[in-house]
Amino acid sequence: MPKKVLKDFEIEYLQVLDENGNCDEKLMPKLSNEEIKKIYEMIILIRVFDQKAFNMQRQGRLGTYIQFKGQEASQVGSAMALKDDDFVFPMYRSSGLLIARKHPIVQVLQYWNGDERGLKSPDNVNNFPISIPVGTHMIHSAGAAWAAKLRGTKQISISYFGDGATSKGDFHEAMNFAGVFNVPAVFLCENNQFAISVHRKDQTKSETIAQKAIAYGFEGIQVDGMDVFAVYKATKDAVDKARAGKGPTLIECVTYRMADHSTSDDASRYRTKEEVQAWQKKDPVERLEKYMRKKNLLDDAYKEKILKQSKETIEKAVTQFEKLEAPDPKDMFNYVFAEMTPQQKEEMEELLGK
Numbered sequence: 001m002p003k004k005v006l007k008d009f010e011i012e013y014l015q016v017l018d019e020n021g022n023c024d025e026k027l028m029p030k031l032s033n034e035e036i037k038k039i040y041e042m043i044i045l046i047r048v049f050d051q052k053a054f055n056m057q058r059q060g061r062l063g064t065y066i067q068f069k070g071q072e073a074s075q076v077g078s079a080m081a082l083k084d085d086d087f088v089f090p091m092y093r094s095s096g097l098l099i100a101r102k103h104p105i106v107q108v109l110q111y112w113n114g115d116e117r118g119l120k121s122p123d124n125v126n127n128f129p130i131s132i133p134v135g136t137h138m139i140h141s142a143g144a145a146w147a148a149k150l151r152g153t154k155q156i157s158i159s160y161f162g163d164g165a166t167s168k169g170d171f172h173e174a175m176n177f178a179g180v181f182n183v184p185a186v187f188l189c190e191n192n193q194f195a196i197s198v199h200r201k202d203q204t205k206s207e208t209i210a211q212k213a214i215a216y217g218f219e220g221i222q223v224d225g226m227d228v229f230a231v232y233k234a235t236k237d238a239v240d241k242a243r244a245g246k247g248p249t250l251i252e253c254v255t256y257r258m259a260d261h262s263t264s265d266d267a268s269r270y271r272t273k274e275e276v277q278a279w280q281k282k283d284p285v286e287r288l289e290k291y292m293r294k295k296n297l298l299d300d301a302y303k304e305k306i307l308k309q310s311k312e313t314i315e316k317a318v319t320q321f322e323k324l325e326a327p328d329p330k331d332m333f334n335y336v337f338a339e340m341t342p343q344q345k346e347e348m349e350e351l352l353g354k
């Protein structure tokens with residue numbers, strides 16, 4: 001029987017910086033020393049934030065929190081390749097991304113304390129609200145990309161989601177739509193190996209997530225998601241391509257969720273210490289520091305200074321956050337629909353003790 005040979009049935013794997021901080025100069029994206037330092041400083045800032053937010057949740061000072069430790073390079077590397085007016089559709093694990101996208105830290109804390117005002121995007125950037133429902137925002141992102149195309153604005157739209165989200169119909173609908181209408185969309189999957197306790201290998205029979213793009217007629221690329229230069233390069237290439245009218249890209253960042261799924265999870269029940277330790281060796285911060293030391297961009301004094309500065313920035317935001325007035329609980333009901341449903345009215349009255 002004749003066989004159909006598919007073109008482009010190859011999945012590129014991109015790594016620029018290895019675990020020992022050695023860089024493949026041929027693949028290294030164009031970044032000035034100042035830009036590399038800016039990337040490093042943002043990575044440290046969000047790592048400090050992540051730990052602080054987790055600690056605050058444990059101390060009862062924050063309602064809930066979702067850690068992104070291990071995924072800093074995926075979030076900062078991709079954010080640095082975007083323009084402020086590009087559309088960004090984050091997921092619940094995207095706090096670091098939002099901070100890298102100029103979202104005030106105070107507001108990120110506000111959001112995790114149950115105050116929806118925390119998700120109001122600053123006027124000068126187009127950050128959409130965090131999607132707690134898994135994957136639903138990918139469709140919105142494809143739609144925003146279509147709007148940008150129809151308006152001819154040269155904006156691109158990017159959505160962030162996990163490996164688990166690729167099992168949702170929304171992922172396939174968004175990818176199909178984006179392919180058919182050739183919209184300027186980038187789909188960025190942070191494949192952190194888990195959907196709560198479900199391991200990546202139980203999520204899909206496909207060898208890679210990236211290859212799923214082939215079925216929708218566009219390019220998929222797999223990158224080392226703990227290598228900030230690889231993530232930056234892949235995102236920049238995808239974004240430039242989308243802006244030039246050449247359609248969508250799926251980027252799979254292969255990374256690891258170092259922490260529990262959420263503050264209500266205990267990952268030690270479904271994965272071994274050895275597995276976590278093996279991934280720790282790939283840590284995005286350590287390998288960037290090793291690289292920067294070799295290039296004389298980092299020494300102990302600079303490292304200490306950045307850590308201290310980051311802690312101060314976060315502490316300042318925490319102080320500001322803790323002085324904020326709590327939101328009115330009625331807001332929960334008031335702004336869902338133009339008018340409250342009878343059930344909402346009943347729930348509100350119950351909450352207010354009427």
Ligand SMILES: Cc1ncc(C[n+]2csc(CCOP(=O)(O)OP(=O)(O)O)c2C)c(N)n1
Binds near residue numbers: 194
């Ligand atoms: C539509 C929907 N279904 C189920 C859930 C419950 N849920 C929360 S997180 C999660 C796992 C998602 O895993 P993945 O997409 O890999 O992202 P990760 O949390 O690993 O970053 C599930 C099933 C949800 N939030 N939304």
